[in-house]
Amino acid sequence: MSDAHESSAPPAPSASAPRSFWRGLAPWLALILCLAVPPFIWPQSWLLAYLAQTATMIVFALSYNLLLGETGLLSFGHAAFSGLGALVAAQVFNRVGVPLVLLPLVGGIGGALCGVLFGFISTRRAGTAFAMITLGLGELVAAAAWTLPDWFGGEAGVAIDRASGAPWGSWSFGPAREAYALIAGWCLLACVAMFALSRTPFMRVANAVRDNPVRAAAIGCYPRRIRCGVVVASAFFAGIAGTLALINVELVSTESVSMVRSGAVLIATVIGGTAVFFGPVAGAAVLTFFSVAVASVTRAWPFYLGLFFIMVVVISPDGLAGFAQRHSARVAAHGWRRCRAAYLWGMAAALLWTAAIVLTVQWAYAAQFGVDDGAALGGTGGMGALRWLRASPLGLGGAVLMLAALGGLPAHYAIRAQALLAARRSSASPATGDAR
Amino acid sequence: MQSFVINLLNGVSYGLLLFMLSAGLTLIFSMLGVLNFAHASFYMLGAYVGFSVAARAGFWSALVVAPLIVGLIGAALERWLLRRVRAHGHLAELLLTFGAAYLLGELVKLGWGLSALSATLPAVLDGPLFTVYGTAFARYRAFMMVVSLAMLCALYAVLCVSKAGLIVRAALTHASAVEALGHNVPRVFTGVFAAGTALAALAGVIGAPLFVIEPGMAESLGSIVFVVVVIGGLGSLGGALAASLLVGCVQTLAVASNLSLGEVLSMFDASLPAEWDALTLAQLAPLIPYLLLVAMLALRPRGLFGRRDDHV
Numbered sequence: 001m002s003d004a005h006e007s008s009a010p011p012a013p014s015a016s017a018p019r020s021f022w023r024g025l026a027p028w029l030a031l032i033l034c035l036a037v038p039p040f041i042w043p044q045s046w047l048l049a050y051l052a053q054t055a056t057m058i059v060f061a062l063s064y065n066l067l068l069g070e071t072g073l074l075s076f077g078h079a080a081f082s083g084l085g086a087l088v089a090a091q092v093f094n095r096v097g098v099p100l101v102l103l104p105l106v107g108g109i110g111g112a113l114c115g116v117l118f119g120f121i122s123t124r125r126a127g128t129a130f131a132m133i134t135l136g137l138g139e140l141v142a143a144a145a146w147t148l149p150d151w152f153g154g155e156a157g158v159a160i161d162r163a164s165g166a167p168w169g170s171w172s173f174g175p176a177r178e179a180y181a182l183i184a185g186w187c188l189l190a191c192v193a194m195f196a197l198s199r200t201p202f203m204r205v206a207n208a209v210r211d212n213p214v215r216a217a218a219i220g221c222y223p224r225r226i227r228c229g230v231v232v233a234s235a236f237f238a239g240i241a242g243t244l245a246l247i248n249v250e251l252v253s254t255e256s257v258s259m260v261r262s263g264a265v266l267i268a269t270v271i272g273g274t275a276v277f278f279g280p281v282a283g284a285a286v287l288t289f290f291s292v293a294v295a296s297v298t299r300a301w302p303f304y305l306g307l308f309f310i311m312v313v314v315i316s317p318d319g320l321a322g323f324a325q326r327h328s329a330r331v332a333a334h335g336w337r338r339c340r341a342a343y344l345w346g347m348a349a350a351l352l353w354t355a356a357i358v359l360t361v362q363w364a365y366a367a368q369f370g371v372d373d374g375a376a377l378g379g380t381g382g383m384g385a386l387r388w389l390r391a392s393p394l395g396l397g398g399a400v401l402m403l404a405a406l407g408g409l410p411a412h413y414a415i416r417a418q419a420l421l422a423a424r425r426s427s428a429s430p431a432t433g434d435a436r
Numbered sequence: 437m438q439s440f441v442i443n444l445l446n447g448v449s450y451g452l453l454l455f456m457l458s459a460g461l462t463l464i465f466s467m468l469g470v471l472n473f474a475h476a477s478f479y480m481l482g483a484y485v486g487f488s489v490a491a492r493a494g495f496w497s498a499l500v501v502a503p504l505i506v507g508l509i510g511a512a513l514e515r516w517l518l519r520r521v522r523a524h525g526h527l528a529e530l531l532l533t534f535g536a537a538y539l540l541g542e543l544v545k546l547g548w549g550l551s552a553l554s555a556t557l558p559a560v561l562d563g564p565l566f567t568v569y570g571t572a573f574a575r576y577r578a579f580m581m582v583v584s585l586a587m588l589c590a591l592y593a594v595l596c597v598s599k600a601g602l603i604v605r606a607a608l609t610h611a612s613a614v615e616a617l618g619h620n621v622p623r624v625f626t627g628v629f630a631a632g633t634a635l636a637a638l639a640g641v642i643g644a645p646l647f648v649i650e651p652g653m654a655e656s657l658g659s660i661v662f663v664v665v666v667i668g669g670l671g672s673l674g675g676a677l678a679a680s681l682l683v684g685c686v687q688t689l690a691v692a693s694n695l696s697l698g699e700v701l702s703m704f705d706a707s708l709p710a711e712w713d714a715l716t717l718a719q720l721a722p723l724i725p726y727l728l729l730v731a732m733l734a735l736r737p738r739g740l741f742g743r744r745d746d747h748v
Contacts, residue, residue, distance in 0.1 A: 074527060121730060124737040128471050131530065132666045133733060139659045140726035147719055259655065263538070270531055303546070306539035313532045314517060317524040368546055 027278045031058075031191065034285075035184045039177065048180045052248040054288040055187035056241050061268040061280035061287075062194050063237030068266075069274030070203055071230045072210030073123075074131040077138020078238055078265050080118070083257030084141065085111030085239020086246040090158045093165065100165040100173050104186045104243040111239020112232050119231030123224050126213060138262050145254040157253030160246065173247075183244045190240050195277060197233060206230050264291070267305065271312050273319020282320050300365045307357070334421060342421060345414035352407030356400045363396055439571040443692045444685060449577040451684020452584035453646075456639035457661045458668070458676040459591060460632035466671040467608055467628045470518070470526055473533040475636050476658025477540035482506045482637025483644040483653065484548050487555055490641075495558045502641045503634040510633025514626045537654065545651045552650040580642050587638065588677070604628060663725045667732050669742025678740055683725050690721040 035055060039048055060082060067073040088110025089103050098106055122133040145152045152158060163174030171178045197203060206226050208216040213223040246252050255261070264287060272283020287305070294301040316323040331339050461475045486502035493501070513536060521528040561579050564572035595601040607614045607624050615621045647653060664683050668675030697720065698713025732739065 072527075074530065121733055124733065128465075128526070128530070129666065129670060129737075132471065132662050132670075133729070135659055136663050136666065136726045136729040139663075140723060140730065143722045143726065147715070147723060259659070263534075266531075266534070267538075300542075303539070303542040306535055306542055310517070310532065310535040310539060313528055313535055314520055317521065317528045317531075364546055368549060 027281070031278075031281060032188065035187065039180060043177070045176050048176045049248070050288065050292050052180050052183045052244075053292060054285055055183050056244040056248060057265075057268060057284035057288050058281050059187050059190045059237060059244060060241035060265050061272065061284040062191060062277075063234045063241060064265045064269045065274055065277075065280045066194065066197070066203075066230055066234040066237070068269055069279070070198060070210065071206045071227060073126060073227060073230070074134075074266075075138075075262075076131055076135035076259070076266065077118075077141070077262050078134075078234075079257050079259070079261035080138050080141040081111040081114055081235035081238035082242030082245070083145070083252065083261070084114045084242075085109075085235070086242030086252040086256055087152065087158060088113075088239075089243040090160050090246055090252045093160050094158070097165060099168060100162055100247065101168050101182065103165075103247065104190075104240045107243025107246070108236045108239040111242065112236040114239075115232040115235025116228075119228040119235070123227040123231060126223070126227065138257075138259055141257050142254070142259055145257050152252070152254050152257075157251050157256075159251045162247055162250055179247055183247055186240065186244055190237055191281075194237060198277060202226075202229065267309050271309060271319055273316075273321030273323070275318050276321035276325065279319050279321030286320070298362065298365070299369065300361050303361055303365075304358075330421070333425070338421065338424070342414055342417035345410040345417060349407045349409075349411035349414055352403050352410070356403035356407065359396065359403065360400050363393075439569065439692065440689075441568050442571045442573050443689055445573055446577060446692075447685035447688035448681060449581045449584075449684075450646075450688050451681035452581055452588075453639055453643050454657075454661060454664055454684050455677050455680035456584050456587060456642070457636055457657070458664045458680055459588070459673060460635035460639075461661060461665055462668075462671060462673050462676045463591075463635075464629055464632040465665070466673075467604070468518075468529070468625055470529040470533065471662075471665075471670075472629075472632065473530060474513075474537040474540060475533075475632070476654040476661055477537040477544075478506055478510060478633040478636040479640040479643070479657065480544055480649075480651070480654040481509070481540060482640025483555070483649045484544055484553075484640075485637065486641035486644060487548075487553055487649055490555065495556075495561075499638070499641055503637040506637035506640075507630040507634030511626050511630035513633075514629035518629070519622065519625075537658075541651060541654060548649075548651075550651060552648040554648060555644040557645050576645060580646075583638075583642055587635065591635075660725050663729045667729055667739055669739030672739070672741040675739055675741030683728065686728065687721055687724055690717045690724055693717045 035051060038051060060078075063081075064075070064078050067075050067078070085107040089107035092098055092106050092110075093100070093103055118134075118137050122130055122137060125133065162179060163172045165173070167173075171181075173179050173182060205216065205221050206229075208219075209221070209223045209226045216226075217223050242252070242256060245256065268283040268287035269280045270283070271286050272281065273279030286308075290301050290305045290308070294304060312319060316326075318325075457475065457479055461472060464470070464472045464475070482502050485505050486498040489501045490498035517532060517536070518529055521532050557576055561576045563575055565575040565578050566573055593601075595605060603614060603619050604624060604627075607619070607621050611621050614624075643657075647657075660683065664679045665676060667683070668677070668679035693716075695717050696713060697715045697717065700717065701713070
């Protein structure tokens with residue numbers, strides 16, 4: 001847990017040129033702006049709750065990426081760390097009365113202690129075996145949370161009153177605004193700490209263990225010890241994330257350790273991309289968007305999320321961050337004028353096909369789960385059209401087919417423009433390109 | 437204690453059901469090197485498809501049709517999606533099957549609704565087969581055991597005797613050599629994946645009358661199957677059989693027992709706080725497979741019959 005002390009390290013890497021310095025700083029500024037500015041513009045409580053969830057998920061996904069991205073360990077039981085850390089924090093807060101400002105640290109230490117125990121068991125094997133062991137451990141904790149008494153307070157969970165602690169200056173943290181400020185502050189602090197951690201020699205060795213454990217062992221580092229250390233560090237930050245969620249909703253329940261949550265953090269991290277530090281941040285934002293914003297509109301959100309996840313895995317296994325990197329490199333190589341056609345046509349095709357899929361899925365969900373759910377699809381404008389579609393499945397089929405066919409046209413142009421770009425690139429330099 | 441025999445038989449039948457699932461999983465794992473995370477979802481899909489087919493054409497045709505349909509879906513998944521991400525390594529494949537599990541769960545909810553369904557038994561299989569000390573052994577469980585054992589024998593025969601099995605076994609270890617001999621190895625992969633998912637679907641059709649058909653059935657059984665595969669040793673069919681029987685028997689016996697934790701611990705002169713002592717073994721039964729897993733990993737990290745391959 002020495003990484004907690006490194007939180008004062010500067011966020012940007014030592015930059016030689018000012019340009020790359022600003023490029024390294026830009027995501028941080030964007031993150032700070034996204035966390036800090038909206039509450040001043042729209043001070044509604046739902047926005048604060050949404051942003052607090054996003055901030056929590058960001059820390060959670062980044063902690064997960066220490067395992068998946070940096071060390072190549074796929075875990076299916078990451079929620080155990082965050083849930084148990086939050087549980088420790090809740091019990092300590094209720095019994096000892098730690099100031100709320102320091103509570104995430106307590107949760108982190110609780111998570112790290114679980115990490116020591118679980119890491120010792122699970123890191124004997126890497127790869128698929130590690131994934132299955134973490135699955136078993138996650139299920140064990142989830143089942144134990146239901147079964148064992150006075151751990152999780154049964155079905156009700158353990159509640160805290162965040163305003164009951166010692167006030168910090170003039171802040172009691174009772175109002176949502178003050179709690180959100182605390183959560184956002186801790187989120188930034190944890191991000192900086194994890195960024196600093198990812199630049200340490202220890203994490204470089206972890207990267208070596210990920211890429212070639214045999215060679216890493218041959219040069220004298222114990223892969224198992226390294227993996228165990230990473231699990232502990234990751235569990236520490238997961239505990240912080242769990243405690244941030246605890247501060248937000250003032251409750252830790254069996255849901256905090258559930259496999260659903262473990263799956264969610266896996267999905268967020270993979271969607272965002274594991275190879276780039278800020279990938280999981282983007283993935284966390286996407287996941288929270290789906291699970292809160294889309295979920296408020298339609299009950300089909302898990303379907304869309306699953307579809308999006310599969311698309312990301314198939315089309316761009318390095319996630320959104322890898323996708324963005326690849327395409328920004330291409331735009332930089334060709335200039336945006338030449339790429340314009342390909343991207344515009346591609347976007348048109350994607351929009352049309354998305355419309356076709358959404359129409360089909362909404363219709364199916366409305367047919368299965370009742371009329372009220374599909375109604376929110378097109379807002380007020382598309383309502384009449386939607387009602388007509390529901391009345392006639394034939395018309396719906398026709399509309400979907402038409403949309404799909406219309407989408408095929410720009411897709412054709414997009415593929416042609418891509419081929420043109422690839423041809424130009426191969427004539428300019430014999431490097432291999434990825435024309436998709 | 438009189439019902440011990442019956443409980444043991446119930447445990448064996450449950451264990452054989454687990455083996456049907458873990459056999460497909462092991463087969464796919466040792467062939468493609470990817471742990472099919474969606475395996476339990478195919479089990480669930482098999483139960484649902486079997487339910488729908490049985491409602492129209494009866495139980496016996498469901499027993500044949502549902503595995504065929506689900507096997508085709510599995511083949512399609514392998515052919516169109518899994519093969520595309522294979523170039524990116526096993527992690528991408530595992531993630532794809534994870535996403536497929538997620539999506540299949542949603543599709544099942546979409547197709548059949550959220551409420552639980554209960555499968556009906558054909559009249560031949562309804563009722564007790566025999567009674568021991570006043571406790572009945574259901575005829576259906578015996579049927580389940582017969583089907584599982586028949587499946588086990590068929591699998592063994594196909595893998596060890598037939599030419600197709602020879603190609604499959606050769607493709608397991610020497611894929612490029614088999615390809616050089618003129619066999620289409622990717623198609624063999626697709627076939628194995630389809631066979632594995634069809635086995636899962638068969639388990640779903642057979643297991644459905646014992647449990648309730650509901651959208652949560654994949655999660656409830658799926659993680660136990662993974663535990664079984666890890667306990668038995670990844671990629672070992674014999675280990676999967678042993679671990680299935682072990683987990684099935686232990687869990688069934690724990691559910692059926694009326695001992696409490698305090699009574700068990702007092703045999704070892706140990707005790708816990710009062711509310712822990714009051715927990716019965718039946719309450720703790722869901723934990724047992726995972727505890728077994730942890731104990732196994734602490735004692736023998738590669739599982740019962742696993743190979744020491746990626747032990748670094």
